[in-house]
Amino acid sequence: MINITLDMLFILATFLLLLAALYTLLFLTKKSKIVRGVSLSVALLANAILILISSSIVYSGTALEFNFNQIFPMMGMDFLIDRLAAFFILAVSIIAAAVTVYSFHYLDHYPQTRRKNIHIFLMNLFVLSMVYVVASRNMISFLIFWELMSVSSFFLVCFEFEKAETRKAGLFYFIMTQLSTVFLICAFVILYNETGSFELARASEMSSGLLSMAFISLFIGFGIKAGIIPFHKWLPYAHPAAPSNISALMSGLMIKVALYGLIRFLLYIFPATYLWWGILILIAGTVSAFLGVIYALKEHDLKRLLAYHSIENVGIILMGIGMCVIFTSYGLTALAMISLVAALFHTLNHGLFKSLLFLTAGSVISETRTRNIEEMGGLVKRMPKTAVLFFIGAVSISALPPFNGFVSEFLLFHSLFQSSLIPDPIVQLIMLVCLTVLALTSALAAACFVKAFGTVFLAAPRSEHAAQAKEASWSMVAGPSLLAALCIGLGVFSFQIFSWIGPRIGYSFPLPDMLPAVSVGAVLLLMIVIGFRLTDSRKPRVSETWGCGINSQNSKMEYTASGFSQPIINIFSFIYQPQKINKRYFMDIQETVFREGKVEIRMVRFFEDYVYLPIARTVQRISRWLYSQQNEVTLDPFIFYEFLAILGLILLVGVIV
Amino acid sequence: MSVEFILYCLMNLGLVIVLAPLFISLIKIVKASAQGRKGPSVFQTYRNLMKLFKKEVIYSSNSSWIMRITPYVNIICMLVAALFVPLVFIPGPQSWFGNVILFLYIFALARFFMALAGLDAGSTFGGMGSSREMSLSSLTEPAMILVFAALAFVYQATNLFDIFITLSESPLMAFNPSLMLLAISLFIILIAETARIPLDNPETHLELTMVHEAMILEQSGRNLALMEMSAAVKQLLLMSVLINIFFPWGNTTSFTIPAIAGSLVLFLVKCILLALVIGLFESSLAKMRLFRLPNLLIIASVLAFLTVILEVFLP
Amino acid sequence: MISDSLLEGALKALLVLIVISALLLLTRKNVLSLFRSYALQSLLLAFIAVVLYVQERKIELLFTVVLTVISKVILIPFFLGRVQQKISIKRDAEFRYIKPVAAVILSTAIIVIIYAVFAPLLRILPVTEIFILGSVIGISMTFMGLIVCYSRKRVITKVIGYLTMENGVVLFGIFLIELPFLIEMFVIMDILMVVMITAIMSFGMNASVEEFHVHLKSLRQWFKEEDASK
Amino acid sequence: MISYFILASLAAIFLVSLPRSNLIMNVITQLHTLIIALLAGYLLYTDTATAYLWDSNLFIDSLSAYMIFISGIIFWLATVFAKGYNESLINTGELNPKNVRFFYIAFNGLLLSLILAFSSNNLALLWIFAELTTILSALLIVVLNAKENIIAAMKYIFITSIAMVFSFIGMILLFSLTKYGYGEATLRWDLLMQYAEDFPPELFIVSFVLLFIGFAAKSGLVPFHIWLPAAHSKAPSNVSAILSSSVISVGIYAIIRLFSLTRPNPETHDFASALLIAFGIITIGIAAFSMVTRTNLKKLIAFSSVEGMGLLVLAIGLGTETALFWALFLLGAHGLVKALMFLSAGIIHWQYHSDRADSIHSLFLLQPLAAVGLIMGGLAIIGTPFLPFFVPKIMILSQLGLRSIPLLFLVVLLFAIVASAFVIFLLRIISPGDDLPAKRKIPFSMRLPVVILFVIVLLLGLFFPDKISEIMQHMLEQLGWSM
Incomplete structure (x- = not known):
């Protein structure tokens, strides 16, 4: 009985989301903000229901099944929400809820009414499609919603299509998305060939060559979408171009959906996994993590910086997945589970703090009207709440205790530390190198966020707009606040959460308990503060401090972001x-x-200069050549080709017959 | 949670707070006598701190809450970290404290705040210090992780308590030759983390050399005292990790006054010796150029890595 | 009665003549003489049909003869002549891709190739050797017409090429099998339409496509697209 | 039944050829096309068994009715569109008012010849009517007085006619096969289907290849495609719509029928299938690459038609029941989508007097309907879910995958290039320009067809009624893919 109501509820929630989307289309030209407000409220309600349903499934582990075959008979719309899917739906709906709240006021500063309404329509559709990609039980519906997700996000990226930069980003994004679909289709068809159905279920025995081929295609396909280096190049273009709420959704969720696909296929569909897959994933993850942060450090565009950090974090998640595959192939299931949970938990965490960062960055950018961090500064006084929220995100992403980013990286460190249990010395050494790089990465990430937070929020404002910035409106604070609270909660109470959920999954997780350290710290802090109050009651003086001999400092003298990095x-x-x-x-x-x-x-933009552009130029060159061949005014060449073709065909027939 | 454990916590905290400034002065004395000077008294650092505690705090008008909370966060971090490293007494396996990774990342947290505070006031020196600090620490951190990974390899544990217990049960394990390499790495890390020559010069306020000092340039009064104190505590903690892993004799697991007193004396002796080594090491080297430093830190990582290779291929 | 061998000899001679007429079309530069060659070729085709009729006594062949003579020997050349008068093109001396001599050599090669490909296949059917030869020459003529189409510049010559191809098909058809009268009728009508329309269009274009092109060059805007690509 | 079609068409041609005003000619044509569409729709809906006429030389089975139905709808919409569009062409001097009658006669005549082509039970008749459609389409292209149109029409006529000559050779071969095999020579589809089993494979292959050449040229397959972008881009937009959706379908229709002839004969079937797949992939490839740097909107759409034909031929060549089922569906869907895009392009032409990317800009501001139509069409073509191309594409690709994975990869990659080409172009034309020209109001008659097509395309993608699948199954049965 309870099951029936749950899936009805799920359908209801998604239907509400669809309704919220269509509602804005209905009143496309209405100027009033109420249209969007209503739509967003309905979407918020839907997300709340989704949070409840998915968290109950994550806890209970009873899967949900339903289909829409009556409505779409030829498409095979079957859905199954098991624990893994529910976990991802949970992540999607939490972050979507926060973004929805944020969007109540975010779009206010854009003038175009119709476009804003379409934006809300597409945003809801985007969230809906992500929920259904994850819920799909069948490759066709997976692909349907995958494509829907890509197309809706493509339009969302093109929101400000008047800007040449946005169009370039959109194009880049679109092409990469298409490429990703190419590989996915290939992999799906290979699986279909072997199993005879599009069902997303454990495949029976497959020949190892085909299996590896399917894996490689899937890895590239999902890798493009997830932004794994070297398929990452769309990400630093698309995320800055999109409005910030969309960047938050794309970075926090969409690239995770790609990782969901990878996990789903690796662990639930493929009949076997091989060691070298794990090593490949691990190395790809390590390279992405390292290069992602390295590229982020040189960025001065706030959103591009965050986009590169997405690449880094996807790399970290991939490392977890890779470790999982490696441990599985050695039969170390408990460690495999820890690595997988590290990856999954980091997925959630990254979604939380990256969305938080993108949203607050959006507030900052709409106040300062620039994405260049060199023109910001001093915002901690002008936008105090936003500053605190951004700070929480920055600390979380730098993997500092006691925030959530640390916990998932801790689990990953822990599983990498266990390399001594693996019999193959080469694999051990690879894991150790990856461990070192991971440590380097997280240290560099911290450096990068010191730079980002320091340049954006601290010191004196470096531009007119930054000096006149005001605190963002309530919804733009409330949305991120939810995420920030989760960032802290999932960090501090991680041990408790895992010891509560662990037995239900059947594994225990070697997490350090953060609560005692935090409470000891709090007690000590209290003691110190009280001690100071008792001994010295003077108020600290605020005044001009030493300015290298110059009377009053100005913002030109501050350390810049480029100087910092x-x-x-x-x-x-x-x-x-x-x-x-x-x-x-x-x-x-x-x-x-x-x-x-x-x-x-x-x-040197290595991948752009040596990989992407040469390919694009080659395609263009072929196209130009074909163009010039086909653009003749006279008839003769075409009749000549026809002559050759027909003669050739006849010769071919003569040879064959 | 036993009474023993609470007492351990109090004792460790007390010892750290009391002893930390001592070794700052001690190293100064060693350096001074190496240069043929007399050097300050052993209690000079204590006096400095007391004086600073009495002074008024001044904040730059550009600065924000980051500047205000950083000293507190720093000292709290160091004190919490102090609970992770049993100095003289090991109360038995612990799940609350002692995790190596958490230990390292608590330092990172403190550093994060300190670097931000350097940027907060908007002065050029602060930013320079933060920038250098974050650049160098990004290289120290992998080296540290690698060292502890190597230790985890050797001792099959990621908790400092567990490692210490293993060592106190069989101290001869410390005679593993490959551990010597680790000791060197850890020593380099110690030098780097405590802002000493050849990486940094804690004595001067020169543009060319400042790293750590530049960051705390804007701090004043008791806030500065807290920052200095945290630096001292950090130094002591790293020293004791080095000592307790590579020279583990004398650490006690039984909570009796004679045992503790004995191990305390031994610990003091080992610390003084280490301070001597650090002082001499510092005096024998010149400050390196900033961009030559990565090489030094990479050496530390390579040595740790070599240990692992030795352990992996010659078990 | 005329003996079979005599008929066969006559057929062979006619086939050779038809090939020669096709070669003439490939090489002649004077437009009027092209028309005449085409009319001659069609007439030869009609003769072949007559000979086959004598041999096989099938009434469909006579239909073919009548249709061919009316449409291809009289109507089309006359019509083409009118068009040619209006656009006043006397000569078509430019060749593309292939020079006349090379075209002749290529045509010979094509006859050999077609023979090599088709002869073994056609032997499956119960037909005599002379019929196979006729069919092969028919297909080869189609190709020769195609060569005319792409190697000559003027559209009016291209039309002649197309008509030659058509003649080739008819030759192939009458050797292999006779089509029902109705279909033949329709096809002829169709071809008449094609010829008329293309001729009228070439009239509309006044001259060759190239000259046209030169005219258009002055109107740069038409060719912006081309420029953009270069 | 067929006689009704023919009578309606002849009446329409007769009425149009009498001197009347433009409006009346348009209304007559509308009535004509609507009657045709409704009759064919009725036939389809009731699943009427094959009907014969005129000595069994004409017949209508489900496939014919389907093709006529699609053509009827698109002709009707194109006629509605023509009402406003022709006026604008006359105003800009592109269309001579004297030619309007000529336009309507050719327009109605083209529909008649299409109906006859689709309903001829005889290969020779199909050949003849296919040729007739070429001629009439060429006339519709030259209805605009630009010299370029003459060149385009010439390309069209020459390239297809030359190829059709070879088709004729193939036909004669096939004819002789039946004669020597069965005594009585015939080209009737229904009889050929019975005899095909026993044809000697070698000769059958030769005749198939020769026949294929002609119809490949008719449907614009590479390397016989070059007329297609030229003709479709130069014709008036409503004519482009019918050319791209109905006229090139004649070729595909013939290929489907020919291919189903080869089915009982494994040797021929394998060869034919390999040939079609090869042509399909080459066509998709060339079209995809040609699209990338296009700067002319209508040429771009025309090349995407070439690509669509490649996909159809590929699907037919795969020869499995599933592939053919979806190919048949795609044949109709392709027509509708292409009509939508060309009519939108017509609106754009009306606004900017040009089809070229460098003169089109700020499309969303000036002509949102055209922009939405183009985007919708583009999305459909690149295979966006919930639009009619998605499921067919996936199904066809999965069948291709059964044949060869590398080919599958190649084809999907080419699709990605096609999609990118669309997006490159669309992004270009929606971008803001230097100056904003005055917004021109589009007459209702031009807006209506675009909206109708938009709705049809959307619904066709969202819902796939059982009835459609039933009709498709019926067609497959009649073609010999027995269930």
């Missing part, structure tokens, strides 16, 4: 490969009269 860029210059470009223009052909010159120092 300079030492790291210097240390890792073998990765950045700074290039000096010297261009000179002359008035005449003999190059005697100098007109103007340009010198710039730029970092």
